[in-house]
Amino acid sequence: MRKIAVVAAGGTGGHLFPAQALAETLIARGWRIVLASDERVAAFAESFPAEERIGLSARTFRPGDPLGMAAAGLAMVQGVMQARSAFRRIGPDVVVGFGGYPSVPGLLAGITMGLPTVIHEQNAVMGRANRRLANHVRTIACAFPRLQKAPPKAAARAVVVGNPVRREIGELADKPYLPPEPEGTLRVLVTGGSQGARLLSELVPEAIRALPEGLRVRLRVQQQTRKESMDVARRIYADAMVEAEIAPFFRDMATRLRQAHLVIGRSGAGTVCEFAIAGRPSILVPLAIALDDDQGQNAQVMADAGGAVIARENQLTVESMANALEKLLTNPDRLARMSVGARSISRPDAAERLADLVEQTAQGRPAR
The missing domain is CATH 3.40.50.2000 (Glycogen Phosphorylase B;)
Incomplete structure (x- = not known):
């Protein structure tokens, strides 16, 4: 039996x-x-x-x-x-x-x-x-x-x-990370908006609008956004001349992770492990009210491995997010090193x- x-x-x-x-x-x-x-x-x-x-x-x-x-x-x-x-x-x-x-x-x-x-x-x-x-x-x-x-x-x-x-995420483990080409397209994936991450839904579009125009026109953004924030996000991206796909939920997350050069999201355990397996450089924003700062500690594991930059809520502004984005998106060599760091903690x-x-x-x- x-x-x-x-x-x-x-x-x-x-x-x-x-x-x-x-x-x-x-x-x-x-x-x-x-x-x-x-x-x-x-x-x-x-x-x-x-x-x-x-x-x-x-x-x-x-x-x-x-x-x-x-x-x-x-x-x-x-x-x-x-x-x-x-x-x-x-x-x-x-x-x-x-x-x-x-x-x-x-x-x-x-x-x-x-x-x-x-x-x-x-x-x-x-x-x-x-x-x-x-x-x-x-x-x-x-x-x-x-x-x-x-x-x-x-x-x-x-x-x-x-x-x-999930099986489809696990299959990304042997897919190589390809850093952006000089002057080529920059693909940014923003996750977590549908689960109440109002901060990401509203702050990230503003931060991207604050980037230099030469960088903005190269961006292709895919962002999970709270339903009540979708129209505002679309207007901001259109005003910034950024091609963006906005939705409350993406079912084909594995495909989007594979295509992304940089991901932005919360740092729940599942999210961190998925980013690590996919080998994707990330900006992690731990949930400030999480019990025992578990999200902060998850993010720290990834940051210590060199795979992520941590943006704490109490220190996060449009300007600080824009600065972090510009530093990473203009440095493909660093993105490649972060990919290696992220994968070093994956199982x-x-x-x-x-x-x-x-x-x-x-x-x-x-x-x-």
């Missing part, structure tokens, strides 16, 4: 995308997949390759909110009992968690039932859910060599596997590495 892996994930695409990449890899190896998440995610994750989806009670709370904490605790207890009941019926061989509060009931059920358990941390800073469970699971996998705020014993046994990415086989760890854990073998 085929082995069964319960994948406990949810909350955001940052958790679900690597979970889906692992699921697809395990399915190719003959495994059966069950998705365990909160009721909301289990209902809408129709594209997740699971033969069964289990909706579990789970909720988060704000620190300092005693009523919220009590409600979250009750929901978590209910979710664990639901998961234990489902696991007795399913008989999973391993439970794999990807962080976020929706993953906690499934992982706690696996831990209390003595099942083999694995957590994967996507960020350079261990998230709060994983942090609380790290000392109780059998195997810990992480995306970056740097893993901050993890319990010391957990950090010492963490195995660096990388961050599993395009992360899904396979993580699948290996999951199988080792399910078999009771020590993680390698």
Whole structure:
């Protein structure tokens, strides 16, 4: 009979995308997949390759909110009992968690039932859910060599596997980066606007308009932009004589990444790993309100490797973004070096590495 892996994930695409990449890899190896998440995610994750989806009670709370904490605790207890009941019926061989509060009931059920358990941390800073469970699971996998705020014993046994990415992104690993030709077209890709990055939606067009005309006329910009900012962005680019494609979402991101000379975006774990695998130089703008500055630390890993320039929100202006763009776009040799730096931290086989760890854990073998 085929082995069964319960994948406990949810909350955001940052958790679900690597979970889906692992699921697809395990399915190719003959495994059966069950998705365990909160009721909301289990209902809408129709594209997740699971033969069964289990909706579990789970909720988060704000620190300092005693009523919220009590409600979250009750929901978590209910979710664990639901998961234990489902696991007795399913008989999973391993439970794999990807962080976020929706993953906690499934992982706690696996831990209390003595099942083999694995957590994967996507960020350079261990998230709060994983942090609380790290000392109780059998195997810990992480995306970056740097893993901050993890319990010391957990950090010492963490195995660096990388961050599993979508198959089409992984295929960019062996595609060469071609820096712009002198006086040739300059292709800039701006991501993240559809996910609430108002700053990028509104500031980047203004910064590009501030560039010298000789540079602007060479630009081809593709920008994900908030719907309410699209008309303004189009007018700014038209006024600046810049050819631009504006949309709230790009489905063919792999193709656009491959064509880009420079990318601008937030620094969530998935974004950083995708830029690294594609070997694309980047300007990263960490989300200032991110818990534990996880986006800032993700960006720092890329910057330390020479693959990115970091633009902190509290220091970012139209002028500073324009200066950063001009320095990079007029220096193709630096862009080429940044591409090499970005690729130096990439692990395009992360899904396979993580699948290996999951199988080792399910078999009771020590993680390698």
